[in-house]
Amino acid sequence: MSTVSSRAPAALDAGTQPLTTLKGVGPALAVSLGKLGLERVQDLWFHLPLRYEDRTRLVPLAELKVGDRVQVEGVIEAIDRGFRYRPQLKVALGDDSHVTLLLRFFHFRRAQVEQMAVGSRLRCYGEVRQGPTGLEMVHPQYERISGPGTPLDGTLTPIYPTTDGLGQKRLGSVIDKALAQLPGDDVLELLPPALRAPLGLGSLREALLTVHRPPAGADLQRLARNQHPAQQRLAFEELLTQHLTLRRLRERVRRYRAPPLVGDGRLRQRFLADLPFTPTGAQSRVAEEVAADLHHDHPMLRLVQGDVGSGKTVVAALAALNAVESGFQIALMAPTELLAEQHLRNFRDWFEPLGLEVVWLAGKVQGRARKAALEAVAGGAPVVVGTHALMQEGVMFARLGLVIVDEQHRFGVHQRLALRDKGRQAGEVPHQLVLTATPIPRTLAMSAYADLDVSSIDELPPGRTPVQTVVVSNARRGEVVERIRAACLEGRQAYWVCTLIEESEQLEAQAAEVAHAELQAALPELAVALVHGRMKAAEKQAAMDAFKAGEIAVLVATTVIEVGVDVPNASLMIIENAERLGLSQLHQLRGRVGRGAVASSCVLLYRPPLSQMARERLQVMRDTGDGFRIAEKDLELRGPGEVLGTRQTGQMSFRVADLARDAHLMPAVQEVGEVLLAEHEALAERLVRRWVGGAARYADA
Template structure:
């Protein structure tokens, strides 16, 4: 009966390894430790200091079970130099048996200050006669159901059964001073006590440098391969009408009350140029909030339509997709085109009609949410896919939209979260980037004020004054219902509080759980000044454009991310009124929260905000990696390792041009079956 149990345990371990993303032998080889413990030596108790992880050999002199303040096992152990206390808050009878007086053990744990003496809490206990380890003990990233011994055994077997030979000739590594891959792997998994432990744990050790370079090289090879593949994929060139035919762009611009800024014109020219190529455009249009990306996207869509194609615009939220639809629909009518809106809550009959119009080509422009990529959506002839707030979508979602075309369409991504140059250089080598770095005329500067929650009454009085002067106000809250863990003012409670404090004011409430029709009605009423004050969650983060709303209050601002605060602030300053964004915060503030609020106060430049946000948070949110399920850089750091990014890019170019087999072998080692995602 023993073998089935063993098989079940093995299967269970395998499933946990899979959950960690360790599905191949090379995955295990590249599963490097988080930190190390030194079990190569025994330290006298007298030399142990609080904060150290040490290994001692000592005899139990006393043990007892205490019941205050809770049931716990406490033991005192001694060696020739001194004594220390051991404590278990949860323990088994076998552990109590271990701690009988007179027994001698090898004990390992972190030393800390106890009630009256130094102590170890939940230390590891083993026999004294076992040989000491000759290498530092690796502590690996793990998951519930998987112990360190299981991981270490799996890693050791993988190293023994996998070739660690160089797949790229050593001649390319030697000028860079990088150690061999096999040596780096062995050092990182089983370093000797002679290795610099601080360098290992801070990832500055030469072994880490080699691993980080290889990871960066794989990334740069992936990006370059994706660009090469795209340039060899067929697309339909979308060219401008030949004079004297008047283009749809000219027809629309003749009817609008504004002209494009120089930056908008430059970006549109870049987009139009890419659309004339016979391979798919893969361009990112980025610009700060309020810079005018939407009209540029519309004009790109018109180029597709006048070539007999359809354009699809996918947005991450229903509110944003509705805002886009309203603008695209209004502009489409001016030039005699049909624009439709596809979203999840659309009624059955209207959905059938919309799908039919998309399929038979009656709909020229299609705006929607992720409903665009669901089964049953068939385009007549999709020529341009526009992804708004592209970092909010996963790679597969972006790919799925493009794959609904007969021939791979041109793709335009948009982001109101400016991507710093260092990040673009590392992660977006396959994207051509257009930047709208100029604000349209008439946009007023936004004054940002930091106000403690204790001064709430002053803020409400300011709201009352602004409304009397004809203004409109946003009041933003992070949650819509009570939470025991986050003591935040909720949108519902804020709505009730403001109704009581301002009985003469017309107040609306909108949040993500409202039915779509009700949400749309509240937003329409606010846009048409039937409401003075809109209490809302972050559903108005992007896309909402009410020029008369010149005051925003963000409650519990310390709870928001920096990019999100900047996006929210961008909902005001869209008209002629002097605009103010009040960030109400509650102390005590964490260091990161204080840095966020300081950045918001000091600048309204989206690129500076993005750089600060990136320093505080890392690149994940900018790249949509969380949604895609793909790792970003696991080991390298885009800022700290910027030098190696440049070296990796240079080597990637050489390998692809002159040693494609080595390039492929390196990709197979580091990113098997993953680099195709970069086409998204």
């Protein structure tokens, strides 16, 4: 394998020259290309098509099906230019099959109309739709041709990601010029033959040429699904680059020192003795894994994942006590005030009897209370719980040894780093423990969390009852209200969760207020309370406390109650507009019930008609309560960016790879990655430069 490093120096420079070295790429075009992140010639090699158009063949009009994107050819039989509601140009196209296709244009110029003449022959490409009087194409691409037999394209037409002011034709032309400079595999290939051969990975050069310019006989179906061998070859290299980036990140962090947190066990023993239950085997195993990490003098980076109610907080508390016993502070950060407040109550209930002060620091802690909290943190208060406010300027820790981040995927990488950096002292950084109640599919964890060790609490505490899930149309809302009345009159409690597709706390709050008023009117004999994100913290807390104490029968809430609320007597969960939520969020909400010994139910209310994806999601919820199976299905349906919440945090952005579709590649990606880092570090560096380039962010995460 070592022969790779003996290549000529030119190998290191292939494709790294600026785009302005290509003929016809001046400063203005270079700026447009730069908006797409394209700066070097090799960036164009790896700027891959989104999809393909098949202009290598003609489809007879008689064979057209609604939804097909196809190329047709025919003679103009009639033209109608109308202005009834808005300008419209309609062109009737016919062929030898005596079938007519309508071409409809809403935006057109006089010159276009003048080009159209009955008897002229057109070749068109577009999507077939069902119109009022038959099949039609709206705004197809078209060209006038001289007659039958005009040559067709020899390759499939790639459609690329582009930007304003840069059309497909011009971008395709620039990519053609870049491909003309594609070197041979002896220069281009960065994976040593000994690593490629056992996996059957083909030539990178051939893969790039095939993906950019698929020959006429290429399997369009496999290309459309990104499952063509050429695409899989590129997907492997892209996943490998992602893996290498995160592994290098991990190695860089591990170069720091961290304080070994050993502790004498006295606080942990008292804590465990005071618990009203015995931790499960899974909790004990994961707590030992965390403790072992904390004993080392390099930073722990561990993700603890577990289904709703599996007891991650007990594991976090044991880790916190380990740090406190060793003379260090711990900071626990949660993404919402409601979840942070739940942690605050748990930690105060557990730790204050042990003589430990627990400080609260959130955005709404202001004035004298904030000043007192900041002084306590700077003075060495052992346990600090809060929200994003923990990362703000002016928050100074005396001796931060452990950072616990709950629901990591709701934070950007830089936010986790900002809190870690609060504890950076004399070359040392704190240990990091990340918690999530969203089970991460194994293949996703292998890629998205390659910088973290992963522990799974895969056992629920005894006494949890399975939740029966039913899917009900909104038309039967009255029956659902009667079901609530019957359950609550038997002494049980219910949640009614309102959701809106708009990302607006204000609109969600309004929807919850309307539902609250409706349920109060429909259930006058029951106490109905309201919780939403725009209420004052004290009001929210008063409603939650009253619900937990059994004084409230029905709690109407927005998705703020998704995590961190534990009311064992609540046995009925109604989720309105359930079709609008992802599987993981539905599973989280459902996990608020089934916490006691009473049989519990979850009613998923939906507004018809349902899309195919919504139908599949709701069916999965009916079929299983297994969080890991639900997570796998969520990944398959929505993709990793949605599951991890990384649309906001910018972690996952693939050009060709897809973690759900390409999961089978991950074990080999890990193996090749380990060999590259151990034996070919320079090649690993070049791979990252090739795929990530100047966009390598969070290099010191």
